Amino acid sequence: MRIDVVSIFPSYFDGLTLSLLGRARDSGILDLNVHDLRDWTSDRHRTVDDTPYGGGAGMVMKPEPWGLALDQLASARAGSVAEPVGPRPTIIFPSPAGEVFHQSTARELADHEHLIFGCGRYEGIDERVFEEAAELGEVRLISLGDYVLNGGEVAVMAMIEAIGRLIPGVVGNPESLVEESHEDGLLEYPSYTKPSVWRDREVPPILLSGNHGAIAAWRREQQIERTRRRRPDLLPDEG
Ligand code: JDE
Numbered sequence: 001m002r003i004d005v006v007s008i009f010p011s012y013f014d015g016l017t018l019s020l021l022g023r024a025r026d027s028g029i030l031d032l033n034v035h036d037l038r039d040w041t042s043d044r045h046r047t048v049d050d051t052p053y054g055g056g057a058g059m060v061m062k063p064e065p066w067g068l069a070l071d072q073l074a075s076a077r078a079g080s081v082a083e084p085v086g087p088r089p090t091i092i093f094p095s096p097a098g099e100v101f102h103q104s105t106a107r108e109l110a111d112h113e114h115l116i117f118g119c120g121r122y123e124g125i126d127e128r129v130f131e132e133a134a135e136l137g138e139v140r141l142i143s144l145g146d147y148v149l150n151g152g153e154v155a156v157m158a159m160i161e162a163i164g165r166l167i168p169g170v171v172g173n174p175e176s177l178v179e180e181s182h183e184d185g186l187l188e189y190p191s192y193t194k195p196s197v198w199r200d201r202e203v204p205p206i207l208l209s210g211n212h213g214a215i216a217a218w219r220r221e222q223q224i225e226r227t228r229r230r231r232p233d234l235l236p237d238e239g
Contacts, residue, residue, distance in 0.1 A: 001112065001167055002031040004073045004089075005156055006066075007119040008048055010034045012153040016160060024170040032160070040068040049122050058123035066118065066129040073116050074136035088137040089114040093125065094155035096148050098141030101159060103182040105142065109159075110166035117159070119152035185234060187226045189219035 005013060013034045017025065024030040038046040041064075049059040070091065079085030090112050099105075109115060116137070118125070133139045144155045164170055166177070180188060192203040206218050227234050 001029070001110075002076070002114045003033065003117070003160060003164075004076070004115070005032075005034045005117045005119065005160075006037050006069050006073070007034065007151075007153055007156075008037050008121055009119075009151070009153055010036045013157065016157060021161065021164045021170070024164055024167060027169065029167055029169045030164055035069065035073070037065050037069060040065040040072075052123065056123070060123055061120060061125040061129075063126040063129050063132070066125060067132055070116065070118070070129075070133050070136055077114070087113045089116045090138045090140060091116045091118065091133045091136065092140050092142055092156075092159070093118045093120060093130070094144070094149075094152035094159070095120065095124075095141040096143050096146070098143040101142050101144050101162075103162070106159070106162040106166055109163045115163070117152070117156045119156055121151040186223040187231060187234070189222040189226075 007013070016022075016032065021030065021032070025032055037048055041047060048061055048065055050062050052058070052060045074089050074091070075084055077084035077086045090109065092109075092115060094117075114137075118129075118133075130139055130141075142155075142159065144158055149155060192207060196203045196208060204218070206214055209215070224235075
């Protein structure tokens, strides 16, 4: 998978090159490229924002640098620039006004060949950028949840981490993916390790019993109970 990120703070993404995703990059499974939006400006001050038409608070990101950046990154495909070969990219803009990101969104995006993430700052991006981007690929405005961040960078990092670990070959043990929260629609069961008694707190005895069937049933029961208490919205009946 190829991922391009466009941001005015590219160094935010240094952390992504570490650990899990770092290994995916080293092995060639993930081709992650972070770009500075200002590289597509041509004025002395490398301007990326301007005042909003119609008035209002704050600044809006100018369309020209975004247009040039997306043209170039979307054409980074086999074939020629005029006649590229292969699937069109999916172009993602984090936005509090977007569709909500779920594990199912991550799974779907993990199958894509080329993702481009655009990180907005200030009060937003000139709306015509999304229309232009739609000529180059599938555009998705995606929200992490109902809260506002200063810019898209942190949201993009979260999405790349969620997507990147689902690319086959990134996580060593595929079973660890299936057992996690949200992969089976329930929260995780509680985990324990040694010592079996710590500060007078005992590990549930069933986990020491060696009865694998009983352990599996207990864990499932814990999952259902936790989900009912903390996230009843995830259960089929009685949202
Ligand atoms: C993401 N949940 C919250 C994005 C934006 C077009 C595109 C993007 C402060 O204003 C913002 C902030 C952000 C960053 O993303 C989030 C977010 N998931 O806050 C935009 C506006 N228009 C604007």
